[in-house]
Amino acid sequence: MIDRQYIGHTMPAFEVLVEKGRLRFFAKATGQTDPVYSDEAAARAAGHPALPVPPTFLFCLEMESPDPAAIRNLLGMDYRKLLHGEQGFTFHRMAYAGDVLRFEQRIEDIYDKKGGALEFVVRQTRVSNQRGEHVADLRAVTVLRHGVSA
Numbered sequence: 001m002i003d004r005q006y007i008g009h010t011m012p013a014f015e016v017l018v019e020k021g022r023l024r025f026f027a028k029a030t031g032q033t034d035p036v037y038s039d040e041a042a043a044r045a046a047g048h049p050a051l052p053v054p055p056t057f058l059f060c061l062e063m064e065s066p067d068p069a070a071i072r073n074l075l076g077m078d079y080r081k082l083l084h085g086e087q088g089f090t091f092h093r094m095a096y097a098g099d100v101l102r103f104e105q106r107i108e109d110i111y112d113k114k115g116g117a118l119e120f121v122v123r124q125t126r127v128s129n130q131r132g133e134h135v136a137d138l139r140a141v142t143v144l145r146h147g148v149s150a
Contacts, residue, residue: 002075011105016064020097023051053095085141092134100130119144
């Protein structure tokens with residue numbers, strides 16, 4: 001069983017520069033046809049100061065953590081028994097190419113279901129920009145399956 005003492009535990013914050021080349025690549029890879037996500041002139045014409053960050057790109061940027069497996073390692077979770085259970089985003093303001101985003105991760109909850117056969121870890125991440133403005137809150141739920149051979 002995952003030790004519940006880690007509820008409320010925060011990981012070291014980290015910052016990521018939003019690069020316009022990566023935004024263009026993400027738009028192409030996800031089939032985004034709106035030119036505001038890949039063409040700077042179109043973005044400006046639409047009222048944006050630069051290429052806007054597509055909503056789910058924040059999940060990709062969160063993986064830029066110095067140690068993307070830090071929470072898994074902290075909790076002793078065997079990656080061969082993990083499932084991605086849920087992902088959610090709450091947006092407070094836009095982010096753009098050139099922004100430096102700060103990610104602050106916190107273990108929000110740990111609980112189990114099915115008599116302990118499934119354990120859930122809820123991670124909340126606050127994202128702010130270089131001006132300290134609150135950009136978004138990310139929520140991810142990881143599921144650890146017990147009694148399943150690796």
